[in-house]
Amino acid sequence: MSAGVPAGPNFRQNGGVILFVMGKNQMRAKPLSCRVAAVWFGAAVFAAPAAPALAQSSGGGGWLDLLNVNRLGGALDSLSETLVTPEQERKIAETEHPKILAQFGGEYADPAVKSYVTELVQALGKASARPDIEYRVTVLNTPVVNAFALPAGYLYTTRGLLALCGSEAELAGVMAHEIGHVTARHTAQRYGRSVLAQGAAGLAGLLNSPLLQQAAQIGGALWIQSFSREQEFQADELGVATLVKAGYDSRAMAGFLAKLQQYADLQAVLAGRKPGEADQFNLFATHPRTAERVERAAEQAGHAGKKGREDRDPYLKRIDGILFGDDPAQGFVRGRVFAHPVMKFRFEVPEGFQLLNGTSEVTAAGPNGAAIRLDAAPEAYRGSMRGYIAEAWARNQALSNLESINVNGMEGGSAVTRMNAQGGPVDVRLTAIRFAPDLIFRLQFVAPAATAARVWPEFGKVTGSFRRLSDAEAAAMKPLRVRLVAAGRGDTVDSLARRMVVPDRAAERFRALNGLKPDQQVSGGQIYKLVAE
Numbered sequence: 329m330s331a332g333v334p335a336g337p338n339f340r341q342n343g344g345v346i347l348f349v350m351g352k353n354q355m356r357a358k359p360l361s362c363r364v365a366a367v368w369f370g371a372a373v374f375a376a377p378a379a380p381a382l383a384q385s386s387g388g389g390g391w392l393d394l395l396n397v398n399r400l401g402g403a404l405d406s407l408s409e410t411l412v413t414p415e416q417e418r419k420i421a422e423t424e425h426p427k428i429l430a431q432f433g434g435e436y437a438d439p440a441v442k443s444y445v446t447e448l449v450q451a452l453g454k455a456s457a458r459p460d461i462e463y464r465v466t467v468l469n470t471p472v473v474n475a476f477a478l479p480a481g482y483l484y485t486t487r488g489l490l491a492l493c494g495s496e497a498e499l500a501g502v503m504a505h506e507i508g509h510v511t512a513r514h515t516a517q518r519y520g521r522s523v524l525a526q527g528a529a530g531l532a533g534l535l536n537s538p539l540l541q542q543a544a545q546i547g548g549a550l551w552i553q554s555f556s557r558e559q560e561f562q563a564d565e566l567g568v569a570t571l572v573k574a575g576y577d578s579r580a581m582a583g584f585l586a587k588l589q590q591y592a593d594l595q596a597v598l599a600g601r602k603p604g605e606a607d608q609f610n611l612f613a614t615h616p617r618t619a620e621r622v623e624r625a626a627e628q629a630g631h632a633g634k635k636g637r638e639d640r641d642p643y644l645k646r647i648d649g650i651l652f653g654d655d656p657a658q659g660f661v662r663g664r665v666f667a668h669p670v671m672k673f674r675f676e677v678p679e680g681f682q683l684l685n686g687t688s689e690v691t692a693a694g695p696n697g698a699a700i701r702l703d704a705a706p707e708a709y710r711g712s713m714r715g716y717i718a719e720a721w722a723r724n725q726a727l728s729n730l731e732s733i734n735v736n737g738m739e740g741g742s743a744v745t746r747m748n749a750q751g752g753p754v755d756v757r758l759t760a761i762r763f764a765p766d767l768i769f770r771l772q773f774v775a776p777a778a779t780a781a782r783v784w785p786e787f788g789k790v791t792g793s794f795r796r797l798s799d800a801e802a803a804a805m806k807p808l809r810v811r812l813v814a815a816g817r818g819d820t821v822d823s824l825a826r827r828m829v830v831p832d833r834a835a836e837r838f839r840a841l842n843g844l845k846p847d848q849q850v851s852g853g854q855i856y857k858l859v860a861e
Contacts (some may be wrong), residue, residue, distance in 0.1 A: 508566030713741030
């Protein structure tokens with residue numbers, strides 16, 4: 329969540345879907361009627377359609393077979409592709425791009441990293457089934473480990489993924505897979521499916537209620553957020569073919585997924601979840617794949633075990649000093665706590681909720697359909713917080729339990745409203761907090777009406793945890809970075825891990841970051857990654 333001056337909403341409607349446009353580094357808040365379901369939009373990556381796949385010979389195996397969408401047996405997918413033209417695809421990508429920037433921390437502002445990743449992607453694009461597409465890549469300023477694609481060659485990765493990769497071949501494998509989704513038009517199929525699924529949203533539109541329109545889209549947003557196994561398998565086939573043609577080791581893609589599984593299992597344990605319960609924002613959530621399936625795809629494409637470049641040490645030197653974790657300008661996520669050292673506030677979410685920090689809001693998705701969102705009011709309001717909810721934020725909404733509250737010495741207001749979503753009625757608790765004369769923070773707590781009463785006490789604790797940070801607390805929050813170290817002759821995993829600036833499980837974190845198995849030790853003279861200031 330970037331520190332900045334709140335600005336008013338800029339939203340428009342397209343094809344039954346409300347599209348939000350937020351400027352980078354601005355805290356743009358939107359009216360209640362356009363915000364309740366947005367936490368789900370943030371969790372779901374709306375990858376829209378890609379340019380048509382043309383059958384081109386790559387010599388040997390041939391792109392024609394790999395690009396044959398009919399192999400998927402998906403009549404619905406084929407129909408979905410026809411719903412958008414290439415020109416519409418480009419416009420959709422241009423529309424979605426600023427939303428992705430807003431949700432995932434904006435673009436990572438490191439010219440050297442941007443130039444390096446752009447050069448890599450352009451080389452992969454020339455080796456792909458669609459070298460005619462102008463591929464462009466954005467490195468997102470978020471610790472989330474993910475990569476995804478929009479139509480017209482818009483590709484995204486994150487600095488979190490760059491930090492986890494251990495070689496250029498691993499990064500190339502990830503990006504080649506995303507290019508595979510573009511060339512096979514999987515994003516077109518997914519976007520078309522979302523259009524076909526807009527029946528509920530259309531019905532809500534008849535009721536002339538933007539709030540209901542948003543609610544009707546919650547369910548659709550959830551089921552279209554990831555590709556099918558068949559689509560992932562096809563993207564792996566295309567990706568491995570691209571990887572090999574570009575000169576990289578074909579095993580790098582599966583190798584990275586094995587490393588990511590190790591990293592994801594550790595992150596789950598650190599977050600209080602069971603190993604295997606994937607972070608819903610990471611690569612496994614949006615790409616249901618395993619290393620074994622990738623190896624099978626490589627074998628079927630005729631590229632299994634083909635050796636090539638790995639470029640381990642040159643890659644590590646490229647990412648030396650990259651931010652690890654949150655950017656202090658946007659605040660820190662530390663487990664269940666969000667703290668902003670620049671704006672000097674913090675709050676804590678309940679167990680089972682996962683925080684995601686964006687440029688204009690902080691969201692937390694929880695169990696059983698519960699969700700939390702924090703943003704800033706788009707304009708100053710001089711009256712009471714109780715009045716702000718009734719007269720500005722939730723004007724024309726039926727409210728209950730409207731009251732004034734005190735939030736750790738700050739004036740606040742609270743109310744509850746009910747709305748009908750696709751999955752049934754949901755209750756929304758609204759809390760407004762005057763943080764400064766010209767700055768109001770807003771908390772939205774959403775839960776299915778049937779279970780809302782049980783989670784209200786937990787939501788109340790979130791409000792109670794919202795407080796100011798002291799100057800000393802804010803000054804103590806330092807950003808972490810990836811640092812390189814060459815292992816000495818007597819070094820071990822434990823000795824190097826002790827140099828990490830982490831709260832616990834240093835050896836496990838070191839192994840996960842460097843892709844070392846439980847029984848594997850470091851090698852003298854080899855470069856490894858640390859997390860340090």
